Amino acid sequence: MLHIDSDETTKSIHKIQEARASDAIRNQNSPYQELLDGVNLHSGKFKNKITLENVALRDSDLSDADLCRVELKDSDLTGANLSNTNLSGADLLQTDFSSSNLTGANLPEAYMRDTNLTDAKFRDANLSNAELQRADLMNAVLRDTDLSDAVLRDANLSGADLLSADLPEADLSGADLSDAYLREADISGAYLSNIDLSDANLKHADLSSANLRHADLSGADLPNADLSHVTLSDVVLSDADFRGADLSGADLSDADLSDMNFSDTQFSDGNLSQADLSDTDFSNADLPNAVFQGAIISGTDFSNADLSGADFSNADLSGANLRHADLSGADFSNADLSGADLREANLNNLSVNGGTIGGPLYEGFNADKINSSSRFSLGFRQLYGGSDFDAGDWDSTAQAYHNLKTAFNNYGLIGKARDIHVRERRARSREAKAVGGWRARNYLGSLLSRIFTGYGVRVRNLLIWMVALFGISTIIYSYVGVRPTPLENILFSVLAFTVAPPSPLPSSVGAQVIVMFETFFGTLSIVLLGYILGNRERF
Structure with a gap:
């Protein structure tokens, strides 16, 4: 077994060269040229002075050693101690570092393509600009590790621990990070196309400006993550959790976001055009100037959301919950609002056109028995179970109709305004009935007006x-x-x-x-x- 005296590191190169096996013996060490298992090279200074290619160094001690630009390709360092070792620029092609200790190791620009790093420990290590394409880092510990600008294309990082790791501008396209722990990691500007982040923990992670095109984020945990200005087109997002995340300026066009949780998210200037948002939760989200062109928003929860200046043109908002939402300045051209809940919503300065379907809005009737697209009148719908609204709800609904009527009037859409006026008066009639019962004078007078004159406009x-x-x-x-x-x-x-x-x-x-x-x-x-x-x- 070869060891060196840490006090005589200047002589270690000569000692090692003298002690190395002859060519005849090396031929008997297949598949390795030399067997140096368990060697103690602690604090050795070998910078660019030795070749350890295809050598077995299993369970060896190379801690604090200087192996800068040393060739270690095809070697086996399973279980080796490389803590605080300098391997910058080293050739580590297809080297086996499984279960090795690389805590604090310095590996900038190291060549580690196809390297086996399963279960390796890299805490506080420097892997900036390292080449790790197709490397196997399954279950590796990379906490607080610097992987900035590293190339990890098609690498296996499934189950890896990357807590607070630095990966800005890294290339992780095609990599497998399923079940990886990336909490508070910095992945800003990284190239993440075709990456597998299914079931990964990305809480508080920074993915700003990252390219996630065609990525798999199914089941990913992203609360309070920074996803501002990311590209998320054609991404698989089923069961992902985005609560409290910052998605401002993010591109989620054409994405399937149905049944997902985006409550409390920041989504200003986001692009959600043509996205499927059915039954998605955007409650309390900030979405000013977001684009929803052609999106499917049926059954979506936008309660208490800031949607000021949002573009809902050609969107299907049937059955959406927009209660208490700020929709000031929103564009509803060719949008379908039938069955939407607009109670207490801010509807100032809306943009509408002849293709806008302004109702009927949600009025508290049993949606399981009759939907908003039914041809039945409100009276027939009453037979299917009645409304859950009280007087205050009818007042809020009537106000919503009034604001929609004003919007249609402002654009000269007189016929549309008349239809909304009828619905407004009908809501007021229901309000009067809720207050005083069916014998209330206001209710009976409104009922006669409806029957004989269509509330004065029909x-x-x-x-x-x-x-x-x-x-x-x-x-x-x-x-x-x-x-x-x-x-x-x-x-x-x-x-x-x-x-x-x-x-x-x-x-x-x-x-x-x-x-x-x-x-x-x-x-x-x-x-x-x-x-x-x-x-x-x-x-």
Whole structure:
């Protein structure tokens, strides 16, 4: 067994060279040229002066040694002690460092391609600019290790401990970091395309400006991580946890983010266009100026979120929870808001167009039995279980309708504004009923307005009643023989409806009552028709 005296390190090179095996013996040491297992080379100074290629150095002590630019490729250092060893620029191609101790080791620019580093300990080591392509670092400990600008393409880091490790600008494309521990690690600006980070712990990690295109983040734990300005297109994110993460300026276009948790995240200026956000949690998130163009947002929770200036054009927001959200200045061009909950939301200065579907909004009805796209009227929906809203909820919903009506009016979309006005009045009617019951005067008055005039804007409702009044009256006139022929009875009914019944009046009391009824309500309906036609121009 070869050892050196730590007090005679200047002589160690000569001693080692004299003690090394002859060529004849080396041929018997296959697969290694030399067997130096257990050698003690502590504090040895071998800088660029010795070749240890294809040598077995298992369980050897090379701590504090200077092996700068020494060739160790194809060697076996399993279980070796290399703590605080200088291996900068060393050739470590296909070297086996499994279970070795490299704590505090200095390995900048070391060539470690295809190296076996499973279960190795690198705490506080320097691997900056090291070449580690296809290296096996499974379960390795790399806490506080400097891996800045290192090349780790296709490396295996599954289960590795990288707590507070520095990996800025590192190339980890295609690497396997599944189940890796990366808490508080700095991975900013790193190239992470096609990387496997499934079930990795990235709490408080810095991934700002990293390229994660085609990465697998399924089940990853990312609370409070910095993902600002990252590229996350075509990423697998199922079951990942982003609570409290900073995703400002991040690109998540076309991503499948359904059923995920983004509560309390920072997402200002983020790109979520064409993303699937169905049933995703964005509660309390900051998303000012975020882009949701063409995104699927049905059932998404945006409660208490800041969405000011957000772009929801062509997005499907049906059933989304936007309660207490700040939507000021948001763009809803061609967006679908049917079934969305907008109670207490800030809807100032919205942008809408003719393709915007403004309702009906969520009104507390049983969504399991009837959905927002149903053709049934609110009255029929009531039969399916009623609303859970109280008076305050109806007031908030009516205010949301009012704000939407104002937005449509501002863009000259009169027909859309009329439809929203009807829904606003209907919500107010429900509010009155919630306060005073079905006998409340305000509720009954609103109900009559709805039935006969469509809340003062729908001609159709009144025309139906006018035709019914005229038709029924004419039939009765013909039945009792007010005039001898059907045509004359029709003419009599027209005059009774529009002006006054012509003489002679029918002799029977019942017919006279019908004439009075038609004349009164015919005149009233004509007045109401004028009111509706004039009122419609307000919207």
